[in-house]
Amino acid sequence: MRRITDDTGIFQHTKFGVPDRSKGYTTDDNARALIAAVLLYKKDQDTVSLDLIHTYLSFIHHAQNEQGNFRNFMDYSRSFLEDNGSEDCQGRTLWALGFALSYSSILPDNLLNTCRYLINQALPHIEKLGSPRAVAYAVVGLSYLIKTPGALTYSFPYPHTPSTAEEKAFLSKDFITGLIERIAVRLHNQYNRTKGDGWNWYEDSLTYGNSMLPWALLRAFKLSGNAALKHTAKESLDFLASRTFAREGYYKPIGSHGWLLRGGEPALYDEQPIEACEMLLTCREAASVLQDPSYLQQADLCYAWYTGHNSLNLPLIDPQSGACYDGIHSSGLNLNQGSESIISFSIAHLVTHHG
Structure with a gap:
């Protein structure tokens, strides 16, 4: 950085x-x-x-x-x-x-x-x-x-x-608390309008920053005690996990070249470092709020994505500089090292190893 x-x-x-x-x-x-x-x-x-x-x-x-x-x-x-x-x-x-x-x-x-x-x-x-x-x-x-x-x-x-x-x-604490509750409920209502037929999500596609949505509802539940927010957060996070943790036991974010449209198959590439970071943060929150240690195992898999436990079995960390490459594409690693990637790995590393 x-x-x-x-x-x-x-x-x-x-x-x-x-x-x-x-x-x-x-x-x-x-x-x-x-x-x-x-x-x-x-x-x-x-x-x-x-x-x-x-x-x-x-x-x-x-x-x-x-x-x-x-x-x-x-x-x-x-x-x-x-x-x-x-x-x-x-x-x-x-x-x-x-x-x-x-x-x-x-x-x-x-x-x-x-x-x-x-x-x-x-x-x-x-x-x-x-x-x-x-x-x-x-x-x-x-x-x-x-x-x-x-x-x-x-x-x-x-x-x-x-x-x-x-x-x-x-x-104002009252204003901010009310604001959080209102916009979180709005997110929850959008989820209920969209989900169905095995598609437990807020939109008709899985694109970028997906894990932030259940994370937000987990945070809102901690403040309000609204059990409906907790239920939606867990159900949607589990759905996202079912689409992003491969059967082979590694994390594989939705590819940015096509994403995942409802009823379709997920794009394989590119896999972006920011997705592993945000999913890691969400899973750690879920482990705490839902009192379920299995989410910590998922968080660890997100971190392992950076170090080589991924679809290519290649580490995304430059051994000379310590920086993070810009992701995984169909022909290998993107050897550029942009700020989004470097920051994402830095956050993931610091949270995983230093709390």
Whole structure:
């Protein structure tokens, strides 16, 4: 991560691990990198990791427009190429900011306050999100705020009690809890409208970021106690697992060249590193919430995908640099090492080996 990060942020793409400046940066990648950098700082509490957190958070701050939405694509000259990023970008960024706030016990107050400010600016737009994945990312991110003591108020270096109406309305716990419940139930209702005939999913296709949907409902269940959310999360996660864990005993994500359409067969390639990471995180959450250790075994298989227990029996980790290749395609490994792949493996490795 450090090698492909400059003073602006993390580069989107590389050519065999060397930053491709022509492709610039994205908020998506800097948000994911923020999660990885926080995990690195949790492990080492070193100045290098803290500097990375500053860089990625500064990028996200610059990405937020005056309305509170996040722009996504930035060219190498530091100019954003759009006024608003995708809905998925909004959700992913909230995930990262909420995750960072969950480490309020170790991160400096100035970083935490920046996260709080950015989330508060983005909140008015969350309920309008239509993309199921955007909703899922947002639910996961916002749930960290409710579960983390002190996450909802600015940190002051002296005793302070909110006094103005604006201060009292800042990151309202009741509002955020209600928002999580409403958009999670909306996801649950979409599932019920779509499932049937052995197809236990939220849409008529399995594409990218699939595991985020059941993960979001698991997180929402922990907050609300709504058993229907728990049931949908388990049923849909088990369905996803039935389509992504091969009979031979390894993890095989849905191929990005065609995906899996209802009633069809899954595309074999390309297998993307981000899918293994997000499925690993979801399975670990499921093991905890559902009190079922078999999900930990699935999480371990997701990690093993990176190290060679996969459809090609090839490790995706560059033995010289430690970076992650960009996936598995029909003729072998994609030897590029983009930020999404490197970050995904970093998160998977840190969560698996350092909690």
